[in-house]
Amino acid sequence: MTNTFQNLSVNLAELPEVKQSEFHGIEKKYLKVSLISRSLWFLALIVSAACIILFNDDIDKGVFEFGVSIGPILLFWVFSLGYAIKAFPRKRYSLREKDIIYTKGLLWQTRTSIPFNRIQHAEVKQGPIERMFSLHSLKVFTAGGDSSDLVIPGLEEENASRIKEYIMGKTALDGTDQQ
Amino acid sequence: MEQISSKFSQPSRQSRVAIAIILIKFIRFTIRTFWPIALSIFIGRKSGSSFQDIIGYVALGLAAFNLIGSVLTYFRFYFHIEDGAFVIDKGVLKRSKTNIPFERIQTINLQQNIVHQIFGVVSLEIDTAGAKKSEMTIDALKKEDAEALRQYILEEKDQLSEVAVTPDSTEQAVQESFEEDVILKLDIGDLIKIGVSQNHLRSMAILFAFVFSTLNEVTDSVSDMVEEQLSGYQEAILSNGWVVFAGSVVIVGIISFIYSLVNTVLKNYDLKLTTRKGGLRVIRGLLNKEEISINKSKVQNISWSDNPLRRAFKMYTIQIEQASSAQADQLKSKIKIPGSYMQQVKQILEIVFPKEFIAEGEKHKVSILLKYRIFVFSGVLPALVATSVAFYHLRNNGLWFLVWIPIIWLTTSLYYKKRSFELNDEMLTNNRGTFGNYHEIFQLYKVQAVSIKQSWYQRRKNLASVVFHTAAGSLRIPFIPLQQAEELENFVLYKVETDRRKWM
Missing domain, CATH: 2.30.29.30 (Pleckstrin-homology domain (PH domain)/Phosphotyrosine-binding domain (PTB))
Structure with missing residues (x-):
């Protein structure tokens, strides 16, 4: 412990430390919940992107158009799920x-x-x-x-x-x- | 005192002037709700008597509705005092009876707008703690009645809480011999100083926002209208571009200047800040006269700030933030008092906070990396992007965007130089500001929650940010060594958990 705050009446080193307390993880099942809710969100995004292409007459309905619009969403989806899995133990x-x-x-x-x-x-x-x-x-x-x-x-x-x-x-x- | 309690023990109505005041409230509400429609009808009206008739009938209908509504509201509004509680019985379509026990009442504020002032009545606002619906308003009461009522309720409330808490005798003695001291009084000269040194850029922004949102509601696209209006003058504008530009800058500048000046004078006319039992009292206003009571224990943080113009007058703006129970009255719970000198700032701090802890302490700096981070992310990167785009289109003229970098370097340096915090056993002071100075101070035991935040960058550098959540917003100390952050976290939690004083 450094002595940055010397004017205090209590010794900071003697206070209970937050980071030393006993932490509990949450239920493993919750990872599925968070993966599903994220996926639903991305599905909604993909559906709306597809709808825009399908119902807009000014946009061609080729593979390229679908790829350009939906590809990045898929990529973010994967990232998001990966992040959720990695971040889960931090909860x-x-x-x-x-x-x-x-x-x-x-x-x-x-x-x-x-x-x-x-x-x-x-x-x-x-x-x-x-x-x-x-x-x-x-x-x-x-x-x-x-x-x-x-x-x-x-x-x-x-x-x-x-x-x-x-x-x-x-x-x-x-x-x-x-x- | 008996008189008062007997006077208000029977359900009584407000002063008759209330009808007028409720009516004005109604009309304002109607106008605020329907004015875009009215305006669009007005603009888009066609010649033809039948159409104008319809408008006339609609207006008449609305007016009648307003009048009947306000009369009914008036006759269906009763209040009285019953068993140590203030009771309001009201409502035309939806009837409600509200019972506010005295001990739940936080403050009672009196307000007078111009109509109140003409008829010599006040509106009385009862602020309670905790509940979602935190305020009850009586629109019009005779001034003497309102003051007597307020005094009666506050005294009863004190007796109740004294029975419950029984404070030590010395404190009681102090309370009994209490006299109101005037801390701050602003005369017209002070007001002009304050108005002149207002942040005119901000009033400019407010004006712009107002004009654009208004135009947006009226016409679908502002740009179309502007184009249409200006198309006739296009050539003249193009040939005299600089003149037009300079001219509009001057005009906008003058308008914002007048706006801030008038605004200041109207709001703070005849401002008087006095001490009162358990806190402070502010009286101010020209058209809308308000009287606000500030409870010492309810104050969550106090800040004082200046700007380069204000520094010339050595004046500060004090802002006192109280705990707010509902989101809606957030604005009301922040009381801004401009035009105080350092001595008065000190005085206010000493009244609200324990005296012995108000002294400048050791200033702890935050990490220099904060400065570099801000410089890179709001200086270098945007400038490089803008320059490369501009260079592509404008060639060498695009290089002007690089000027942004030294500007940001200078402002960040100013900011970093002022960024620090002070800590003692009772409170924490946060100092910041770029061109001006901004200091905020709060009592540690009033903190609601503590967060430590670390971005991946901060983790690499072993730094962290601490956020203190209070009942009047959050305060942040960014980029301090992780160990220091954790010490702060532990210490503040310890303070909150061991302190048994009332925090609101």
């Missing part, structure tokens, strides 16, 4: 005594920590594709707006509601100072 969460932490991203890595005493509420959600794999997402809201809200996807129902109960229990304990 990890950690529960500490007083906060919840979530990390994500491969090229642009982000680690967000929310103290329990700043959580407004938490909810367990399930999208249509998640339902096929019986997975749930936990969404944690703060007063910091969308940018600081946390979504932990790919949790088993039992686990998701257990974490939610844990969080809400903690916020209720700390709620005395929040009106």
Whole structure:
């Protein structure tokens, strides 16, 4: 530890470190969910590109036209799936005594920590594709707006509601100072 | 005080002037919603009496609808005080009864627009915490009534919270002997100084945006219209291109200048910033007179900034941001007070934040790589692309685009020189700015969430950016050593988790 911040009353080296906390990965099944939802998105893109070519009289309907428009989309599709697979192990969460932490991203890595005493509420959600794999997402809201809200996807129902109960229990304990 | 509570204990209506004020609100709403249609009908009208009749009937219908609507709204609006709560019963088609307990009320603001001022009434706005619908407005109340009501509610609220919290006796003594101090008062001379040193480029942009969005709504393509209008003068324009250009620049400049000046004077006329129990109070405005109360505990961050023009007057603009419960009132929760000198900035900081922590601390720089990154990505690369394209078309004249590179180098250098942050046990100060200076300060324990972000480039250089999310927006410290970023993360989380003060 360097001593960059010398004017502080606590010794920074003695504080618990976020990166040292115990992180858990999310359910492996969620990788399928994210691959499917990405694929659906690209399929929609391809269909709309094809429709533009088919229904526009000014564009020839040759192999070249289809190749030029759909080829790059296919390429991005492959990239996107590859990225999703590579980035998947980075989606990890950690529960500490007083906060919840979530990390994500491969090229642009982000680690967000929310103290329990700043959580407004938490909810367990399930999208249509998640339902096929019986997975749930936990969404944690703060007063910091969308940018600081946390979504932990790919949790088993039992686990998701257990974490939610844990969080809400903690916020209720700390709620005395929040009106 | 008993008088007041008995006066408002029965459901009562607003002052009768409210009808006029609601009517104006209605008309404004109608005009804002329907003006593009009205205008297009007006422009596209054909001669022929039947068509004009229709327009007349439509206008009449709308007017009648507005009048009836506002009268009904007035008669279906009651408010009263009941068991330590403020109750509003209203609605014509959709009836609603809202019950706001005093302790949930954050602030009560009074506002007067020009109609209010003529009739000597005010509108009263009750801001509550937490709920999605965060505001209740009473359109018109007699001024004395409104002030009495506000005082009554705030005093009751204080008693309630004192019972609940029971603060130590010293604090109570301080509160009892509280007197309002005037921190800042702007006279017309100050206002002119502020108006003159406004960011005129920004008002220019606002004007342009306004004109273009308006034109866009009226005609489908602005360019067609411009072409049509100018086609007659085309030759004259082509031969006197520079004159026309310089002329329009001067005209636009003068208009923006007047716009910012008038805007400043209207908004901040007779501005008075005073202390009040638990915070600050701002009174200002000429046509639209407003009175805003700022709660100390609700303040999330304070920033003060200048620009090169303002520096000549040594004046700063202070912006106080409060926690906002709904997205909609985001603008209201940011209070800008122009024309304060450094001494007043200090005074405000000392009132809102704990005194002992307000002092300039050690400035921590961010990594020099930030400067190079910005220089490469917004200076060198765009300039090279633009130059190569321009060179292809314009030959040697295209090389002028290379001037962009030294310009960006200079501005980035200015920016980097000012980019730093200060940290102490209570708060963090973020310093930045290119031509002006911008400082923002917030209390660590009010942070809602902390993020550490690393791009692949930052990871290679062992750097990171830290983002602090507060209830009034995010603050970012970019490009600091990873270890320092993690220390900040750990420290701020520790501060938030151990502090039990109210953050809102």
